[in-house]
Amino acid sequence: MREQLLAHPVFKMASEQFERSADFLQLSDEVRERCKWPKRLITCTIPIKRDNGETEVYFGYRVQHHLSRGPVKGGLRFHPNVDLGEVAALAMWMNWKCALMGLPFGGGKGGVTCDPRTMSQHELENVTRRFTAEMLPFIGPETDVMAPDMGTNEQTMAWIADVYATHAGHLVPGIVTGKPVILQGSEGRTQATGHGVAFLAARAIQLCGIDYDSATAVVQGFGNVGAHAARTISTYGVKVIAVSDVTGAIHSPDGLDINALMQYVKDTGGVKNFPGSSPIDPDEMLLLECSVLMPAALERVITEKNAADLKCKVLAEGANGPTTPNADAIIEKRGDIFLIPDILCNAGGVTVSYFEWVQNLQRFQWSEQEVISKLDTMLAAAFDKVINFAKYNQLPNRVAALSLGIKEVADVKAQRGLYP
Ligand code: NAD
Numbered sequence: 001m002r003e004q005l006l007a008h009p010v011f012k013m014a015s016e017q018f019e020r021s022a023d024f025l026q027l028s029d030e031v032r033e034r035c036k037w038p039k040r041l042i043t044c045t046i047p048i049k050r051d052n053g054e055t056e057v058y059f060g061y062r063v064q065h066h067l068s069r070g071p072v073k074g075g076l077r078f079h080p081n082v083d084l085g086e087v088a089a090l091a092m093w094m095n096w097k098c099a100l101m102g103l104p105f106g107g108g109k110g111g112v113t114c115d116p117r118t119m120s121q122h123e124l125e126n127v128t129r130r131f132t133a134e135m136l137p138f139i140g141p142e143t144d145v146m147a148p149d150m151g152t153n154e155q156t157m158a159w160i161a162d163v164y165a166t167h168a169g170h171l172v173p174g175i176v177t178g179k180p181v182i183l184q185g186s187e188g189r190t191q192a193t194g195h196g197v198a199f200l201a202a203r204a205i206q207l208c209g210i211d212y213d214s215a216t217a218v219v220q221g222f223g224n225v226g227a228h229a230a231r232t233i234s235t236y237g238v239k240v241i242a243v244s245d246v247t248g249a250i251h252s253p254d255g256l257d258i259n260a261l262m263q264y265v266k267d268t269g270g271v272k273n274f275p276g277s278s279p280i281d282p283d284e285m286l287l288l289e290c291s292v293l294m295p296a297a298l299e300r301v302i303t304e305k306n307a308a309d310l311k312c313k314v315l316a317e318g319a320n321g322p323t324t325p326n327a328d329a330i331i332e333k334r335g336d337i338f339l340i341p342d343i344l345c346n347a348g349g350v351t352v353s354y355f356e357w358v359q360n361l362q363r364f365q366w367s368e369q370e371v372i373s374k375l376d377t378m379l380a381a382a383f384d385k386v387i388n389f390a391k392y393n394q395l396p397n398r399v400a401a402l403s404l405g406i407k408e409v410a411d412v413k414a415q416r417g418l419y420p
Contacts, residue, residue, distance in 0.1 A: 018092065207338065215291035250280065299321035
């Protein structure tokens with residue numbers, strides 16, 4: 001299994017990042033082994049009847065990286081590229097992210113290899129329900145709590161909660177986060193990740209000595225994270241000059257109207273041909289001159305092929321794993337880009353998921369203002385912690401953030417000892 005995971009490009013990347021921080025922390029081989037490998041890798045098949053009456057079998061995965069610090073927490077992804085290696089890498093990153101933020105969770109991630117864009121709501125519901133049924137022995141509010149990720153949303157979470165409630169005999173709201181507010185979801189959860197990305201990007205823009213009024217942003221991905229990051233950064237006065245999604249990329253040097261674009265995407269299914277914008281090659285869009293570049297879609301989009309040509313001052317990683325280790329090396333050598341690493345930059349999502357879980361356990365509902373204000377306080381503290389640690393130890397921001405998270409997990413494992 002070790003070899004199988006390491007042969008996967010995304011897991012290999014997560015593993016290289018881990019090893020670099022483990023070297024800095026001087027972790028022993030024994031502690032490295034215990035921290036690096038996932039506790040559980042669950043694979044299942046999901047047979048469903050499609051709308052045309054034919055039966056199709058999908059593959060589903062859930063990886064629980066560690067339960068040492070609490071239940072695992074992490075998203076569920078529906079995407080054609082999902083496989084065990086990708087999910088395992090994402091679970092590992094979630095682990096360090098929860099530890100960095102001081103949340104009482106381990107990291108988890110799940111996914112189903114399917115293309116939600118070609119499936120009806122009915123088919124998506126069946127996949128979600130059957131996947132949940134297959135996962136029932138392994139999930140629970142004290143063991144594994146899922147949330148939305150690429151290709152899933154609050155409706156997906158409502159279906160999971162419904163399957164779980166049907167088997168438990170009562171509603172268990174803490175089984176998922178990112179669920180609708182009427183099902184005891186949290187106010188502020190939908191926009192939390194994108195809000196956090198923009199909030200931290202704004203701090204970094206300030207640190208770089210750039211005025212918000214003269215700042216510009218480019219956003220790759222206009223789903224949950226990208227759209228809310230674009231909307232929030234524009235409230236600071238920053239102009240969003242280009243955006244892309246799976247349908248294409250659009251450019252407007254005078255700035256895009258993000259509220260109008262969100263409505264347009266709702267109506268048409270993508271950003272392509274948004275009135276008042278011009279099309280741009282999606283790869284070239286990443287190289288536009290801007291104050292902040294926000295990759296908020298896929299892994300491994302900033303690579304050794306384009307890192308030297310980036311013209312942003314801040315790279316705010318909304319997506320998980322958008323920058324490869326080779327690209328990191330180029331960015332470090334350049335020294336002119338302020339990088340906000342994914343496990344910090346997109347931690348707003350899991351932080352509000354934590355708030356949601358706490359509200360569910362307490363059977364209590366906080367206001368949106370309360371949620372966002374608590375979120376901003378926690379993100380600001382984590383941001384300061386990372387950049388101070390990076391400065392003090394002369395580390396790149398990514399290595400600093402990962403080291404802080406990994407150390408937390410390693411310390412807990414050492415304190416708990418080894419069973420039996
Ligand atoms: P989403 O499904 O809501 O949106 C994904 C967006 O990416 C869509 O606009 C899609 O069209 C676009 N996209 C897909 N392929 C693309 C391509 N080749 N080029 C440009 N755009 C492309 O997903 P999301 O929830 O916004 O997640 C995006 C990223 O953020 C993922 O890496 C996810 O793991 C990460 N993330 C999400 C959350 C969350 O709360 N949703 C939290 C932390 C991290």
